Amino acid sequence: MKYKISSFIMIFSSLSVIIFSFYTFLKSYNKIFYIKHPITILFFIVIVLLLIILEFINNLIFKKKIEFLSENDKKIILEKNEGNYLSILYRFIFNYNNKKLEKVKKIDHGFDGIIELDNDLPIWWIHLFLLTIIFSTIYFFSYLTLDFSNPYKEYKISYEKQLKEIKIFERYAPQASLEKSFFKKNLINDGKILFEENCSTCHRKDGSGSIGPNLTDDYWINTVEKDLYKNIFSIVWNGSKKNPTMRAFGKSGEIKGNDIEKISSYVYFINKKKIKPNQKKSPQGKKILKWN
Ligand code: HEC
Incomplete structure (x- = not known):
């Protein structure tokens, strides 16, 4: 009972x-x-x-x-x-x-x-x-x-959640713009990777030039800014007005402002570096030694 x-x-x-x-x-x-x-x-x-x-x-x-x-x-x-x-x-x-x-x-x-x-x-x-x-x-x-307490699934879920958060953050985070951007030493390494991904097809891995001009010399076809770093940023953002092969990576949204800041810091760095690539494209444009 x-x-x-x-x-x-x-x-x-x-x-x-x-x-x-x-x-x-x-x-x-x-x-x-x-x-x-x-x-x-x-x-x-x-x-x-x-x-x-x-x-x-x-x-x-x-x-x-x-x-x-x-x-x-x-x-x-x-x-x-x-x-x-x-x-x-x-x-x-x-x-x-x-x-x-x-x-x-x-x-x-x-x-x-x-x-x-x-x-x-x-x-x-x-x-x-x-x-x-x-x-x-x-x-x-x-x-x-x-899904309960399965570490692999839990990992996957939180990984996807984080990726989503990063996406949202990147969408709303203020991106670097021509006015506010300046050379940053700590971005050079990131910039190198991005340069190799996006630019090396035309400028070569070391920036010595092939379809596009040599970026490590003092000769410039485009001088849209008075400052060297800003000049690089502006060309990558707006493209070249003289030759559409150098397209407007920033304006078109292909590369975000923060990434252009990294790339520009890298290009500025290899341009200022004393050691230059052995093989390089012959100079194009005007020689400019003094930027202010
Ligand atoms: C499809 C080929 C191509 C790609 C990809 C390309 N460029 Fe260019 N780039 C050119 C050409 C061509 C020029 C020359 C433009 C001109 O004659 O005005 C140029 C010019 C430039 C200039 C100005 C050089 C000068 O002397 O005025 C800079 C800086 C530059 N590119 C940086 C970059 C960076 C950084 C990337 C990657 C984000 C990149 N380019 C990707 C083809 C390319």
Whole structure:
């Protein structure tokens, strides 16, 4: 015969188990499972109603069953259900009823005269043990099939999230412009990589020139700015007015302002460097030694 467990505890614990599983295992799956969603709330209301009905039926069955028992059994059952709910629960958890009702078994091993007490395991221990089995089963399968606590999936999710954040940041972050940009030594290395990706097809990896002019000499076809660094930035941004082969990388949106700042810092650096490439394209444009 079952002990009566008060309805509020039953409802409360069942709901907690359901909400807990929703939160841990289904959260990443579907928006419907978010607790505040109307469908979820409706679902909980229905569950509470069902639990109340179940509790009611259980009580009825309990009363009916007791009618058919012998006087002695009835006494035992009623004794077990004596007192308020908390004291019943206490007795239930710590096996108090069983201890009182049954004699402790003893196992005699015979040969050494030692007698072993064969106590029942406490109910709380057994339940905890069952709970760990249930938990590990759920955990194991959810680990295999859901996103829940799978390190690879977690990594992927947070990686994609970060990429998205970077994209948003880059879209709204202020980009370098001709007016505000200036030579920065710490950007040279990044600029080198970007130069090799975007410019080396026409200017060669070392900037010594092929289709485009040599960028490491003092000869310039285009002088749109008074400052060397700004001149480079401006040409990369606007392209060359004289020759459309040198296109407007910045204006067209092909390369962002911050990246042009890196590239321009690199071009400025290789132009100012004392050591020049051995093989180079012959000079084009005017020789300019003094920029201000
Ligand atoms: C498709 C080929 C091509 C690519 C790619 C290219 N350039 Fe050019 N570049 C040219 C040509 C051609 C000129 C000469 C323009 C002229 O005659 O006015 C030029 C001129 C320049 C100048 C001015 C040189 C001068 O003497 O006036 C700079 C600075 C420059 N390019 C930098 C770059 C950078 C930095 C990149 C990469 C972002 C790049 N270019 C990519 C072909 C290219």
